[in-house]
Structure formats: C-alpha cells, structure tokens
Amino acid sequence: MTIAIVGAGLGGLALARVLHVNGIDAVVYERETSRFARGQGGMLDIHSGQRALREAGLIDQFHAIARGEGQDMRLLEPDGTLLLQEDTPDDAPLARPEVDRADLRDLLLDSLPEGVVRWGHAFESADNGLLRFADGSTATYDLLVGADGANSRVRALLTDARPAHIGQNVVELGIPDIDRTHPDLAAMVGRGNYWVLGNGLSLAAQRNGDGRVRIGLSFYNTAEDWFATSGIPFDDPAAARARLIDLLPGWDARITALIAACDDTVLPRSISALPVGLTWPSRPDVTLLGDAAHLMPPVGEGANMALLDGALLGLALAAHPDDFPAAVEEYEREMFERTSAAARMSADVQEILMSPDASRRMLAFFQPS
Numbered sequence: 001m002t003i004a005i006v007g008a009g010l011g012g013l014a015l016a017r018v019l020h021v022n023g024i025d026a027v028v029y030e031r032e033t034s035r036f037a038r039g040q041g042g043m044l045d046i047h048s049g050q051r052a053l054r055e056a057g058l059i060d061q062f063h064a065i066a067r068g069e070g071q072d073m074r075l076l077e078p079d080g081t082l083l084l085q086e087d088t089p090d091d092a093p094l095a096r097p098e099v100d101r102a103d104l105r106d107l108l109l110d111s112l113p114e115g116v117v118r119w120g121h122a123f124e125s126a127d128n129g130l131l132r133f134a135d136g137s138t139a140t141y142d143l144l145v146g147a148d149g150a151n152s153r154v155r156a157l158l159t160d161a162r163p164a165h166i167g168q169n170v171v172e173l174g175i176p177d178i179d180r181t182h183p184d185l186a187a188m189v190g191r192g193n194y195w196v197l198g199n200g201l202s203l204a205a206q207r208n209g210d211g212r213v214r215i216g217l218s219f220y221n222t223a224e225d226w227f228a229t230s231g232i233p234f235d236d237p238a239a240a241r242a243r244l245i246d247l248l249p250g251w252d253a254r255i256t257a258l259i260a261a262c263d264d265t266v267l268p269r270s271i272s273a274l275p276v277g278l279t280w281p282s283r284p285d286v287t288l289l290g291d292a293a294h295l296m297p298p299v300g301e302g303a304n305m306a307l308l309d310g311a312l313l314g315l316a317l318a319a320h321p322d323d324f325p326a327a328v329e330e331y332e333r334e335m336f337e338r339t340s341a342a343a344r345m346s347a348d349v350q351e352i353l354m355s356p357d358a359s360r361r362m363l364a365f366f367q368p369s
C-alpha cells in the first residue's frame with residue numbers, strides 16, 4: 001500500500017516520521033526544489049504539538065533547539081504604557097517554548113531516510129490512484145494525504161470550501177542582529193514577544209534565534225485589496241517604512257523607532273481562514289491535515305494542530321495497517337473535533353484583537369480574575 005503525502009511542511013513531515021518510526025513507508029512530494037528554496041519565517045510557539053514530537057521520538061532533540069526564554073512577553077498600549085510583563089524563570093518548564101520554524105523543519109527532515117522527500121514535485125491533480133505533477137511526471141498512491149498548506153490543491157478532492165479573507169492585513173519587517181545594531185531597542189523588546197495593541201492596529205515584535213527581530217504590523221478590519229489602496233510603496237522600502245510610521249499616529253516614538261530601524265525586507269501578507277468546524281464526508285483514499293484542513297487566524301494554534309494531525313494520522317494508520325479507510329475515518333473523527341475547538345478559540349482571540357479595546361481585553365485574557 002502506497003501512502004503519498006503532498007507537502008513537506010510541519011504536518012506532512014510529522015506524518016512521514018511517525019509512519020517511519022512505526023515501520024510504514026511513505027513518500028512526501030514537495031513543490032519546493034530543496035529545503036533551502038524558501039525562507040521558513042520566524043518563531044513558532046509549540047505547546048500541544050509537543051505530543052507529536054514525543055510520538056515521533058524527537059522530543060529531546062526538540063528541547064535542545066527550543067528557546068524557553070522566548071516565552072517572555074510584554075504587552076503595551078500605543079502610548080507606551082506597559083500593561084503586562086512576564087519573564088520566564090530559567091528553570092521554568094518548557095510549556096510553550098518558541099522554536100525557529102526552519103530548525104523544527106530541519107529536525108523533521110533529518111529524521112527521515114534519504115529519498116523519502118521528493119523535492120521539485122508540484123502536485124497538480126489526482127485521479128484513480130494516479131498523481132500528476134506540474135512537470136508532467138506521475139506517481140501512484142493508495143492513500144493520498146494533502147498536507148499542502150493554506151492554498152491546498154488536494155483540498156478540492158474533498159470539499160468546495162476555500163479560505164476567505166478575515167479582515168487582517170499584515171506588513172512583515174525585521175531588524176537584523178538587533179543586539180549589535182540597536183542595543184537600546186533590543187533591551188526594549190526583551191527576549192521574547194513584544195506586543196503593542198491599538199485601536200484596529202497591532203505591532204508584534206519577536207526575537208528570533210538568529211538575533212533578528214521580526215515585526216508584524218497588522219491592520220485590522222481592512223479589506224482584501226487594502227494593500228493596493230494603503231499607499232505603502234512596497235518597491236521603495238525606506239518610503240514604505242515612513243508611510244507605515246504615518247499610519248501609526250499618536251504612537252510613542254520609542255515604538256515607531258522599531259519600524260525605522262528595520263532593513264529593506266518589507267512584505268505584505270493578507271490573512272485568510274477556512275470556515276470554523278469544516279468537515280467533509282470521509283473518502284477511503286484521500287484525506288487532509290494541517291492548514292489544508294483547517295486554516296485558522298495566526299494566533300498560535302496552526303503549527304501545533306498540523307504536527308498533531310500528522311502524528312495522530314500516523315498512529316491511526318499504524319493501528320490499522322490493513323485497513324487504511326478505517327484509519328482515515330478514525331483520524332478524521334478526532335481531528336474534526338480537536339481542530340474545531342482550536343479554530344473556535346483562535347476566532348475568539350482574533351475577535352479580541354480586532355476590537356476597539358483590544359489591549360485591555362487581551363490583558364484580561366492573560367490575567368483572568
């Protein structure tokens with residue numbers, strides 16, 4: 001029986017690894033040409049997903065690359081008022097450590113035998129046990145797992161649902177080597193997350209393992225085509241930074257100094273999500289995991305759910321090696337319930353972030369009375 005996994009992201013790799021640990025072969029088809037083809041973004045906050053790494057036999061290696069101090073948090077208002085500061089003690093348990101996404105993906109990739117991941121295979125379609133790739137090549141499968149992320153092509157085999165814009169547009173920027181280039185700003189941001197929540201706006205700065213501070217500036221309650229009308233000249237980074245600072249009237253100068261200190265990487269990112277509680281009638285030969293199945297607002301659940309999906313599907317297949325359809329049904333039943341709850345919680349947090357008194361409500365969220 002041939003298991004074909006489309007997508008070498010966190011979920012697809014967790015599945016391949018748990019299958020491997022249980023003596024089951026699988027092939028992962030990945031569109032990118034190598035692990036270095038694309039930057040993997042910043043830090044991930046891994047909590048429930050740690051179970052997947054345990055099932056994958058990789059929890060010790062994970063702890064070695066996880067950053068406990070990345071759990072530190074500072075929450076501010078735009079005028080610079082500090083609402084909350086949480087510093088992680090050195091001996092605190094690694095409940096929600098931050099990990100560099102590239103390090104986590106490398107850990108999973110390195111845990112698989114040579115040749116399991118077939119790079120440069122962009123999935124186009126599947127029919128009657130045959131996969132077709134963009135370069136014209138084909139491959140067979142008995143079970144096809146779509147682990148191909150937010151804009152999944154495999155998804156259409158199971159549901160007509162598509163991600164819809166959630167009224168959030170993010171501009172991503174960063175300050176390289178902040179300790180050397182801007183020690184004052186480094187001290188202000190601290191070791192982990194630095195969050196400023198305003199009315200319809202937020203700034204999230206986060207220190208990465210390589211000393212870069214990544215900054216996401218979110219504009220809430222904005223339309224899908226907002227970037228086209230925002231007046232941000234993405235082709236002129238210095239002018240884009242100036243325009244972004246203009247879009248933060250009344251913000252404390254120490255906070256806008258973070259934007260002025262950024263380098264020339266200025267990326268627009270429009271945020272979409274799938275409907276909360278999406279399900280589909282089970283099919284014996286195709287299923288989905290991760291963002292392909294349940295793309296959520298980016299508030300810290302997506303990678304955890306993708307890892308868990310991969311591990312739990314792997315365990316279900318290992319428990320029913322002669323009955324993949326039964327394994328798929330068992331996996332989907334648990335996955336739908338677990339990820340619906342995570343998607344509902346993510347939508348609730350998103351609603352707080354988009355509300356006029358986001359900072360006070362978020363403070364109450366972190367410090368319930």
Ligand SMILES: Cc1cc2nc3c(=O)[nH]c(=O)nc-3n(C[C@H](O)[C@H](O)[C@H](O)COP(=O)(O)OP(=O)(O)OC[C@H]3O[C@@H](n4cnc5c(N)ncnc54)[C@H](O)[C@@H]3O)c2cc1C
Pocket residue numbers: 006007008009010011012029030031032043044045046121122123124147148149150151152153289290291292298299300301302303304305306
């Ligand atoms: C800015 C940001 C911050 C985030 N922070 C967190 C966080 O702190 N904690 C958290 O839990 N989650 C976080 N998330 C969400 C998390 O990144 C995703 O939910 C997670 O990566 C989903 O994993 P995946 O394996 O489903 O998909 P992906 O990681 O997106 O992997 C999909 C893979 O499929 C490949 N692919 C796509 N199409 C094809 C095709 N046609 N053929 C072959 N291969 C294909 C892609 O190249 C990719 O390698 C964040 C997301 C964003 C945008």
